[in-house]
Amino acid sequence: MPSFRAPRGTYDILPGDQPYWSFAMRTAAEVASRFGYGRIDTPVFEATDLFERGVGDATDIVQKEMYTFEDHGGDSMTLRPEGTAGVCRAYIEHGLHNQPQPVRMYYQANFFRYERPQAGRFRQFSQFGVEAIGDGSPYVDVEVMELGWSFVRALNISGASLRVNSIGDSECRPAYLDALRDYYRDHIDDICDDDRRRLERAPLRLLDCKKSQCQSIGDTAPKSTDYLCNACKAHWVLVLALLEGLKETYPDLDYYVDHRLVRGLDYYTRTVFEIEPENAAGQSTLLGGGRYDGLIEEIGGQPTPGIGFASGLDRLVAHVKSQEDFESPEIGPDVVIVHLGEAAGRRGASLAAGLRAAGVAVLVAPAGRSMRAQMRYSNALNARYALIIGDRELESGEGSLRPLQEDSGQAGVSLDVEAIARAVRGA
Numbered sequence: 001m002p003s004f005r006a007p008r009g010t011y012d013i014l015p016g017d018q019p020y021w022s023f024a025m026r027t028a029a030e031v032a033s034r035f036g037y038g039r040i041d042t043p044v045f046e047a048t049d050l051f052e053r054g055v056g057d058a059t060d061i062v063q064k065e066m067y068t069f070e071d072h073g074g075d076s077m078t079l080r081p082e083g084t085a086g087v088c089r090a091y092i093e094h095g096l097h098n099q100p101q102p103v104r105m106y107y108q109a110n111f112f113r114y115e116r117p118q119a120g121r122f123r124q125f126s127q128f129g130v131e132a133i134g135d136g137s138p139y140v141d142v143e144v145m146e147l148g149w150s151f152v153r154a155l156n157i158s159g160a161s162l163r164v165n166s167i168g169d170s171e172c173r174p175a176y177l178d179a180l181r182d183y184y185r186d187h188i189d190d191i192c193d194d195d196r197r198r199l200e201r202a203p204l205r206l207l208d209c210k211k212s213q214c215q216s217i218g219d220t221a222p223k224s225t226d227y228l229c230n231a232c233k234a235h236w237v238l239v240l241a242l243l244e245g246l247k248e249t250y251p252d253l254d255y256y257v258d259h260r261l262v263r264g265l266d267y268y269t270r271t272v273f274e275i276e277p278e279n280a281a282g283q284s285t286l287l288g289g290g291r292y293d294g295l296i297e298e299i300g301g302q303p304t305p306g307i308g309f310a311s312g313l314d315r316l317v318a319h320v321k322s323q324e325d326f327e328s329p330e331i332g333p334d335v336v337i338v339h340l341g342e343a344a345g346r347r348g349a350s351l352a353a354g355l356r357a358a359g360v361a362v363l364v365a366p367a368g369r370s371m372r373a374q375m376r377y378s379n380a381l382n383a384r385y386a387l388i389i390g391d392r393e394l395e396s397g398e399g400s401l402r403p404l405q406e407d408s409g410q411a412g413v414s415l416d417v418e419a420i421a422r423a424v425r426g427a
């Protein structure tokens, strides 16, 4: 008789481990809901072309790691190696651009990559991920990072840090890549063989090479943030300002700019980020993502911005297992913050962070829209209240809280987290 084992790089989740998994998955769903993200499920396999175009021909994933097969009809299919391409395909296929933008979605699913066996890497692995598609504003970047941070916090993982970078876009990246190639050509004798091979094709990847001989060379390489065009620069400056604002709610939010953070996939533009646990050693990232403004167009849709992250549940569950029990957050959309002007937007973002931290479900309406459009948006999402903030409200310190589910009129509310939370809960 043969003696069977689970295939290399896969694992069983036995009944004794299920409570940890369901806790992590329930927490993910609850945090995602609090930020207004709805669940999406896509097929386990897709046309191979989708990943070749959507993940990128030059990536290790497409070149070496995909489980690809020809089905009985002669079509080439691939087990999904990541979640974003499938979600973007669904966004296009189902005309989700007709819904309020951005469309906020999350998934919990299994993915498949033929990884070289090493600690913490699996060939079938489980991820929680979110995607916000259809709004290119920096507010959405920071919302997604706040969501990731809240998730890690809700799992009671302390001491984590957030690395962030901007890698520009098709406008400004070519000049940066040229500078990077020039720089590494000057150090060609000192870098590893892998790097020499990929220098011309994928120079960004040299920055996150983990080999010790490449570290000091990477540290002094040209920085992408020094090459940003005006639009990317304005975007980046606001991302950093909003991140700083998050510290009001999360004083321990340890974020720092890391010019060597580039992420492994071709599709990223502008903001990229990762959350690492304390004492991170190389492969231990808890969560990572970034903006992918060219991806939807690349796979056949209209030009549409998007941003998201994915987190390896395998690793997070390992962290959860090493900890005591803790409380899970509530679900429910309570307030949409309607804001006019950039100052009001910033105040709205920090109030939203404070309210979410206090357990209230809050969304900030898309930036740069009229009040009318933002109210339409609030109604479309079935919010219980709209909190309206403009210059006058900022000056008086009192916003307008308008009930959307009943006919009673709007009331003034002091623009601080406690007063708003009380008003929302008391009604």
Ligand SMILES: [Zn+2]
Binding pocket: 191, 192, 193, 194, 195, 209, 210, 211, 214
């Ligand atoms: Zn190297």
Ligand SMILES: [Zn+2]
Binding pocket: 168, 169, 170, 171, 172, 173, 228, 229, 230, 231, 232, 233
């Ligand atoms: Zn740019």
